[in-house]
Amino acid sequence: MKILDTIRKKRCMGRAEITIPRDSRRNMKERDGVLQIRYDNFEIKRPQKLNKNKALKDSVGVWVIHAKEESPPKGAEPIEWFLMTNEPVQTAEAAYEMICYYTQRWKIERFHYVLKSGCAVEKLQERSMDKTTLLVLMYSVIAVVIMNMTYAARIHPDEPCTLFFEEDEWKLLYRAANKTKKEVKKPYTIQEAVTYLGWLGWPKRAPSDGPPGVKTVWMGLNTLNNLLAYRDLFV
Secondary structure (H helix, E strand, O other): OHHHHHHHOOOOOEEEEEEEOOEHHHOEOOEEEEEEEEEEEEEEEOOHHHOOOOOOOOEEEEEEEEEEEOOOOOOOOOOEEEEEEOOOOOOHHHHHHHHHHHHOHHHHHHHHHHHHHHOOHHHOOOOOHHHHHHHHHHHHHHHHHHHHHHHHHHHOOOOEHHHOOOHHHHHHHHHHHHOOOOOOOOOOEHHHHHHHHHHHHOOOOOHHHOOOOHHHHHHHHHHHHHHHHHHHHHO
16 A cells, blocks of 8 residues: 555654564564654545545545564564554654554453453343343453453462452362362462463363463353352252
């Protein structure tokens, strides 16, 4: 595209130090990197096939940001992003802000993944839009809690598991994950709790798999909730 070629040729207008998120589809681990920033505004003309629609403007003004990794690790392809926005980007600081927004895209994708696949929100059969809206809201809260739990274990691994679990929950989680009748006396860390959920949700996980992801966590929570529901029958 002409716009992409044009902005690639512009001089570097700033640099941004960011944490580049993990990309499991390309087997790329999370890493820190420095991105060169370029930006400019462009007019995008209305496509000819839409010329009959007189309600559309002849052109739309947009700002395009080009962010490319300066010194990628050996053997890795440099990150190169082209971001388009209708928000004005007239300084390197404004461009950096948009880049930071974009780095959160993966979390937004994971949220919808948990909501749709983990909470099965698309399978709701309510006939009333009001009831559907309430259920989607409720499941959205659940999805956020699952994500918070997953990422808290990575960012604040030494925090206590009591941030998310009641006493009977973390005690049963420990016994079920470790396959023991011995009861733990003190709360353990949130990192340990999420590891135990990983054992329940995906028993064949290898050490090289890294920390449990949101799918493993929701599967582990589902198993834990089933155990909690029937625990009184086996006491």
